[in-house]
Amino acid sequence: MTPVRPVWRDSLRLRLLVGTLMWASVAVLVAGWGLARLFHEHVERQFHVELSAHLDQLAAQLEVDATGRAALRMALGDPRFARPYSGLYWQIDDLTAEGRGLLRSRSLWDVVLFVPGDELVDGEVHVHRVEGPDGEPLRMIERVLRPAATPDAPLRLIVAANAAFVDAPVMRLNRLLAVALALLVLGLAFAVVVQVGLGLRPLQRLREALAAVRDGRSAAIDGRYPVEIQPLVDEFNAVLARNAELVSRARTQAGNLAHAVKTPLTVLANAADAADGGLARLVREQVGLARTQVDYHLARSRAAAAVGVPGQRTPMRPVLEGLQRLMAKVYAERDLRLQLLACSDSLAFRGEAQDLQEMLGNLLDNACKWAKTRVELSASECGGQLQVCIDDDGPGLPAAVREAVFGRGVRLDEQVDGSGLGLAIVRDLACLYGGEVVLEPSPSGGVRALLRLPLAP
Incomplete structure (x- = not known):
């Protein structure tokens, strides 16, 4: 069983479109992923810098007396620390007494942050994700501070903020980036379609020129083409x-x-x-x-x-009218009526005029030899072929001998002039052009000769 080839492999246009759009899409996706990643890292870095600044401010405002009592000299500058559940919080824990929430911002209200119990080296900053008020996700940084008054009683300083401060702008950018990149892909797709169409237009002109050569409208391919073609x-x-x-x-x-x-x-x-x-x-x-x-x-x-030479085209009407006049002169003494019933001016034979005259001349001469009073001609398009119909009102032919008359040298009546080669020549020439000739009973009572030949579009 022959494997089915993909459609795009049989089309140069589809190959170019699929290949270009594929790589353009991959490039846009990679660029979008890279931009989203860079923005995410930038927002996280700025967020960490902001939390670190608040942590440094908290450490600067913290004071501990000789009794170990901790307090802030003044409130931190960001007003969100004073607004309940604002999303920005601070907290101070006493590590020696397991005193969680020794001091905390008003924004925490009655909530105490529970942080992982990891060990911190003095001055080291750790980053965690914890759960805040109402289960909101928080990003938190912490640092251990040993006051000069009570160095044996270290304190944990905590600053946390809602993770949405990072996630929300990242999600907004991702949505905008997705829309922008989708529009970019559509623009690139349109540009690729236009570019491929313009790039392949010379091939379309070449195909039309070849069709003109095949149909006989031109003897060669005219015009200038790109240097590649x-x-x-x-x-x-x-x-x-x-x-x-x-x-x-x-x-x-x-x-x-x-x-x-x-x-x-x-x-x-x-x-x-x-x-x-x-x-x-x-x-x-x-x-x-x-x-x-x-x-x-x-x-x-x-x-x-x-046969098969490109550029051959013979209009039908002039040939039929010429043969009609010739046969009228040849058989003038018999007073035959030769009538051309139908033939469009656009009908043309895809072949040589001399061969067409040879075939039609033999068929018409044969019809005139046997006709009593009239011979009728017509030409039309039938099933994508050129069909010529010649009717006579002669005695006709029995079905048993209609095929035999195409043999070389066969003559049904020795009293009638001829060599017996006319119909044989017609059949051989018609077959060479990929056509055929058949004999049928005519409505006029004689024989109808049907000659089918390639049609010139």
């Missing part, structure tokens, strides 16, 4: 020119060969016409057969050389 365009135009040169050379060689063969055949035919007898008749018959075979293979080789 122009060498490809030049090489492709060189291939087209080389291909056209090879086709022209093949046609010339086929024509030369046919001329070289027909000349001695003409000499033989003239000599046979000037003589009598069985040998002369035999020579005339064989020369006629040789001429028909040369014509057949010449037409086939010419078409084989031209």
Whole structure:
């Protein structure tokens, strides 16, 4: 079972978009994470500096008398220490007497902070997360101080603040940062789409130019392209020119060969016409057969050389009208009515005009040979192909022999002029172009020939 390839691997546009957007998103996410982390660290550092300043102020205002009684000379400067449950607190503990809450800020009201019982070296500062009033999370710093009056009775100085003072601005910044980065990603995505569209626009022009060559609207890729694409365009135009040169050379060689063969055949035919007898008749018959075979293979080789050459386009209406006038002159004595029923001016055959004339000429000539009074032509688009319909009001063909008439040299009536190669040439040329020719009963009573060929858009 063939593995299914991801869609983006088959599209250059999607590859560029997915790759660029992926790396842009990763870069934006990393940058956002880094900015959020830096801001968080900055806020925490400023918060710690503020708590340290309050702790230093608390130590400076603390005084202990000879009896060990501690008191503050004056209240701390921040008014939040005086407002109950404001989120900013201080507390002094007596470590020797296990006296928690020896002194505390008014903001604690009747609450005593319980801190981890770790050992502190004099002057060392520890940071903890503890629970404050109403269970609010606090960030706390502590330091041990030994008063000069009572060095054996150390005191623990504590300053704590609500963790929301750090978390709230960080969360606000993270939300703003998320919105800003999302807008940045959308802006980058839009810029990438525009950039990829502009960058790949020359490829779109190249595709349109190739379609023009394929449809026969141009013989080569015109215009200038970016330096990355122009060498490809030049090489492709060189291939087209080389291909056209090879086709022209093949046609010339086929024509030369046919001329070289027909000349001695003409000499033989003239000599046979000037003589009598069985040998002369035999020579005339064989020369006629040789001429028909040369014509057949010449037409086939010419078409084989031209099939698949880009840039071929033959409008249908001029060819049909030209053949209609020609057959009207050829069969003027029979007073046939040749009528072109329908053919849009936009219909075109994706191939050579000479090959189209060869196929239609044989079919139309065959219809005129067997028609009684009229032959009708029409051309239309059918299933993405060009379809030509030729109806005659002749005697028709039995179903059993409709396929047999396409054989080389097959003639249903020896009294009717022809070599028996016309329909064979038509089928071979149609097959070379990827089309087909079929015979059906005609509403007029005779035969309907349907020729389907590639349509030039």
